[in-house]
Amino acid sequence: MYSRNISNSVIKRLPRYYRFLGELKSEGMTRISSKELSNKMGLTASQIRQDLNCFGGFGQQGYGYNIELLQGEIGRILGLDTPKRAILIGVGNLGRAVALHVNFESKGFQLIGAFDKREALVGQILRNMPIRHISSLDEFCRENLPTAAILCIPKDAAGAVTEQLIKLGVKGFLNFSHYDLAMKHKGIAVENVHFGDRLMTLSYNIDNLE
């Protein structure tokens, strides 16, 4: 799609640009300069211009950027206009909370299935979907071809399921488990979310404030 070799540092900033521009838009603003945006976001104007110019010249000299247009472009770059089918693996407290709390639709995904190994959960309704037994995963994926999976299962269970999912064509993972997906499989996209690691970093930063 867009050229390869856009650095990860840039990509990781795009969602935040997207959010800020969305807010400015909803406040009724129509244009903004890189300088003004940099003040609001705590970045340098230079960085903003560099980041955006990885993808094209969205601004106009002497004017700045059209907020709505720019947000639209960033949304397209992020692929939010091409929803990817996603399934949830593991409907414990965390899986349930993620399913209910996150607005997948506005983030480029469509949650089409939820799976658990616990019979007691099977058939329960979660966000308009019935929870399915993990044994039906293969069949479901062959019929519905999900592109992404949200892993809310313990480390021990993750290895086998990811192996299975990758064979079934799943290309991206939001990984809440401590299973090191990215190490074991190449050619897939992985975002790790590790609360524990973040808490430890927070602990260090609290102890070393100032």
Add this chain to the structure above:
Amino acid sequence: MYSRNISNSVIKRLPRYYRFLGELKSEGMTRISSKELSNKMGLTASQIRQDLNCFGGFGQQGYGYNIELLQGEIGRILGLDTPKRAILIGVGNLGRAVALHVNFESKGFQLIGAFDKREALVGQILRNMPIRHISSLDEFCRENLPTAAILCIPKDAAGAVTEQLIKLGVKGFLNFSHYDLAMKHKGIAVENVHFGDRLMTLSYNIDNLE
């Protein structure tokens, strides 16, 4: 405590070292070289040695590192041995899941309180704690002096509460809201957890695989 100016890149890697060393320890291993560890973790041996040497010489030439000793050191560096009192603000699906799912004790924290504005939740028991009404936050904090807060509330509500918490001496935040804490307040430690941003990044990376 430890010298200032340890780069954030290093700090963010420490929890992962800590986890890997814990696993190796529980597998019965007692020593490891930077080379071997680098293979397991997908880093360079050079980086591991550089990272560790920010804090001291924990290894031994010709031998490598003692796993148990090294893990202990990293734990201390992260401050896991000095538990910090933390409170949970917002006991919706997400707050509840975080409280139940995360092992605070092993990550340097002690969860001592949970608050919500919804009367219906007040008095319910969450992880051995009664959920308290947000109106009792001031009194509770003055008595129990929490150092950290987990913010599981919507953006709109976050501004006022964080202002209040900072006045009450809270120094660190695990922030699940889209309220931009770090921008508005200086001299505090903030870890942001934004599922939505991570999903958008994942969306991009799926669309741009290979």
Add this chain to the structure above:
DNA sequence: TAGATTGTTAATCGATTAACAATC
């Protein structure tokens, strides 16, 4: 001792910031 592997310095690489000519 000889071999292995660290601690540490130097070289490289990448990301951020500064500067400014192009241009709306």
Add this chain to the structure above:
DNA sequence: TAGATTGTTAATCGATTAACAATC
């Protein structure tokens, strides 16, 4: 046109990797 602000190149800064002498 004059002023503002981009797009883009060059300079700086920081982080990663390589190399190797020190040493267990």
